[in-house]
Amino acid sequence: MNAATLGLHRIGYEVRSYFRAPDAVFFTFLFPVIMLALFSVAFSGSPDIQAGPGVSVDYATYYLPGLVATALLLSGTQSLGVDIAGERSDGTLKRLGGTPLPVLSYFVGKIGMVLVTVTAQVVLLLLIAALVFGVDLSTDGGAWARFAGIVLLGVATSCVLGIAISALPREGRRATATIVPIVLVLQFISGVYLPFTQLPDWLQTVAGVFPLRWMASGMRSVFLPEGFASAEPGGAWHLGLGTLVLAAWLVFGVVACLLTFRWNRRDA
Numbered sequence: 001m002n003a004a005t006l007g008l009h010r011i012g013y014e015v016r017s018y019f020r021a022p023d024a025v026f027f028t029f030l031f032p033v034i035m036l037a038l039f040s041v042a043f044s045g046s047p048d049i050q051a052g053p054g055v056s057v058d059y060a061t062y063y064l065p066g067l068v069a070t071a072l073l074l075s076g077t078q079s080l081g082v083d084i085a086g087e088r089s090d091g092t093l094k095r096l097g098g099t100p101l102p103v104l105s106y107f108v109g110k111i112g113m114v115l116v117t118v119t120a121q122v123v124l125l126l127l128i129a130a131l132v133f134g135v136d137l138s139t140d141g142g143a144w145a146r147f148a149g150i151v152l153l154g155v156a157t158s159c160v161l162g163i164a165i166s167a168l169p170r171e172g173r174r175a176t177a178t179i180v181p182i183v184l185v186l187q188f189i190s191g192v193y194l195p196f197t198q199l200p201d202w203l204q205t206v207a208g209v210f211p212l213r214w215m216a217s218g219m220r221s222v223f224l225p226e227g228f229a230s231a232e233p234g235g236a237w238h239l240g241l242g243t244l245v246l247a248a249w250l251v252f253g254v255v256a257c258l259l260t261f262r263w264n265r266r267d268a
Contacts, residue, residue: 003102010101010109015116018079027180028074029121032067033128039063040133055227060133065219066192068122072151073183073212075118076158080110081165081179088264089172097263111159118155135223143222146239150218153246157211160253167260186212191220197231204233211249214242 018024040060048056087093096106129135138144165182169175187193189203190213196204207213220228221237229237 003104004108006101006105007108007112010105011112011116014109014113018113018117024079024083028079029117031074032071032121032125035070036060036063036067036125036129036133051225051228051231055225057224057228058134060129061135061223063193064125064129064135065223066187066190066216068125068223069150069154069190069212069215069219070187070192071121071125072118072154072158072215073186075114075121076155077162077165078179078183079117080114080159080162081168082175084110084163084166085169085175085179086172088166089169089175091264093262094264103261103263107163110163111155114155114159114162118151122151138222146218147222150215150222153243153250154211154215154218157246157250157253160250160257161211164253164256164260186210189213191216195231197233208233208245211246214238214245218242 019029040058040063043059046059048058049062050056084093126137130137165179166175169178186207189199189207190196190210191199191207192212196207196213196217199207217232217237218239220232221239229235232238
């Protein structure tokens with residue numbers, strides 16, 4: 001079998017392995033759904049969030065875009081980073097390196113797994129938002145086309161960064177403690193849980209360097225009324241700039257993967 005065919009076979013294996021790990025299912029797959037439920041219930045009696053005269057949404061609608069963006073980062077960067085670091089530490093990668101499995105097939109399996117789990121995760125999140133919390137989803141085809149573009153670029157960027165960041169932990173048992181705090185801090189400074197413009201200017205600048213800030217604002221352009229663009233820095237969604245930032249991180253991630261990925265650590 002060629003590398004692509006082997007990679008497709010690996011996708012099924014990786015998906016099964018993913019859902020057999022309770023911590024991955026809870027802290028990655030279900031985490032955005034749980035957070036949406038918590039915020040929606042906690043603020044169910046609060047007034048809607050205003051973005052101007054006659055422009056308002058409830059809390060479930062407001063938090064949905066950021067949590068969709070978070071799903072991409074969790075499934076790509078966090079899940080792959082922790083998973084690959086663990087496989088390197090327990091000798092799985094070294095054993096795979098001794099087989100005819102090409103590195104490309106291994107990556108196809110991992111990235112394919114992320115695509116499958118992200119799709120299921122986002123569909124579940126949107127269904128719960130609409131059916132349980134009454135979020136009115138857009139009926140605009142252009143908005144959904146933009147959504148698909150953000151998802152694809154976001155998943156690609158998150159995946160290569162996850163593969164690259166997996167080289168940081170020296171031991172698999174330290175991977176969660178190394179990677180999860182980074183992802184968690186990015187969530188708080190990127191406008192997922194707090195209105196982005198309420199953050200100090202310097203923190204907005206720092207967050208603007210990283211991809212989650214742009215994935216979150218891109219998702220807000222899909223799910224929130226156009227009037228909420230005024231609540232963004234500069235009073236606009238800045239989709240073009242966000243695309244450039246994500247593309248730059250994608251290129252950086254690919255280069256980092258090529259330079260750092262090994263079947264085993266250099267110092268092993």
